Amino acid sequence: MLQIQESNDEELVLKLWVGQSFVTALRHVIHGEVETMAIEDIVFEKNESQESNEFLSHHISNIVLSCTNIDSFIYKKQCACDNYCQHCSALFHLNVQNEQKSNVTIYSRHLKALNKTVYVTHMDTPLFTLKPGARVDATLIARKGCGDIHAKWRPATVVGFRRDLKVQLHPSITAEQFQSVAKGCPTKVFEDIEDIQSSKCIYCQRCIKQAQDMQLPDLVTIQDVPDYWIFNLESTGSMLPSQIFLAALRIMENRLIKMSEVLT
Numbered sequence: 001m002l003q004i005q006e007s008n009d010e011e012l013v014l015k016l017w018v019g020q021s022f023v024t025a026l027r028h029v030i031h032g033e034v035e036t037m038a039i040e041d042i043v044f045e046k047n048e049s050q051e052s053n054e055f056l057s058h059h060i061s062n063i064v065l066s067c068t069n070i071d072s073f074i075y076k077k078q079c080a081c082d083n084y085c086q087h088c089s090a091l092f093h094l095n096v097q098n099e100q101k102s103n104v105t106i107y108s109r110h111l112k113a114l115n116k117t118v119y120v121t122h123m124d125t126p127l128f129t130l131k132p133g134a135r136v137d138a139t140l141i142a143r144k145g146c147g148d149i150h151a152k153w154r155p156a157t158v159v160g161f162r163r164d165l166k167v168q169l170h171p172s173i174t175a176e177q178f179q180s181v182a183k184g185c186p187t188k189v190f191e192d193i194e195d196i197q198s199s200k201c202i203y204c205q206r207c208i209k210q211a212q213d214m215q216l217p218d219l220v221t222i223q224d225v226p227d228y229w230i231f232n233l234e235s236t237g238s239m240l241p242s243q244i245f246l247a248a249l250r251i252m253e254n255r256l257i258k259m260s261e262v263l264t
């Protein structure tokens with residue numbers, strides 16, 4: 001069973017009814033195997049910034065890229081070309097010169113994409129500073145990869161899961177006791193006595209401690225719901241969180257299909 005609790009451009013929160021091994025595998029596949037594009041090589045024609053080629057290469061290669069057709073690219077090691085081609089790579093040019101009288105900052109938006117299907121996700125990432133008259137001219141080569149190769153290909157910043165919990169109040173709780181328990185809850189589980197929001201519970205145990213301090217340890221009980229998980233995923237911006245989740249499921253499905261083919 002799957003229930004969507006939150007889904008937007010940055011975050012996906014789901015309630016999943018699966019075994020722990022499944023959510024563990026899902027997290028591993030998202031971090032390590034879902035494919036994205038990232039800058040892998042940079043060829044400098046000119047670098048008059050105050051940073052070395054190595055420093056700039058490392059910094060720029062962490063820029064998040066989005067790609068609308070990741071399946072149409074092949075890995076560099078599978079390609080017959082010597083360095084790059086349209087099958088394994090997408091190019092960007094960075095050709096900037098400071099014509100002002102003071103220093104200027106160069107941002108990720110200054111990268112010019114030569115392939116319309118691969119583009120910079122966040123336009124306002126500062127890259128470096130140029131002194132008056134200084135110039136940088138470079139070709140950036142983006143390639144397909146996944147997090148198992150290097151973290152810069154990871155599509156998600158956060159992939160987590162926790163047990164779903166059932167928070168219950170003793171039926172005889174008074175309004176005053178309820179207020180005492182509710183005021184310490186950091187995630188607003190007790191906003192409405194008639195509608196306890198158990199899925200928001202992070203098991204900080206403050207309500208339990210409060211009940212114990214009131215000499216009423218049975219006032220609040222919190223129990224695991226077996227095999228129910230709250231699964232959350234935050235994207236780097238390279239893909240929608242829902243796309244990342246579906247891509248991971250497809251990878252797992254394909255692996256199971258291959259295993260069943262071997263066994264039959």
Ligand code: SF4
Pocket residue numbers: 167184185186187188189200201202203204205206207208222
């Ligand atoms: S354990 Fe913490 S988060 Fe959960 S209901 Fe109690 S106070 Fe709120």
Ligand SMILES: [Zn+2]
Pocket residue numbers: 076079080081082083084085086087088089
């Ligand atoms: Zn190639």
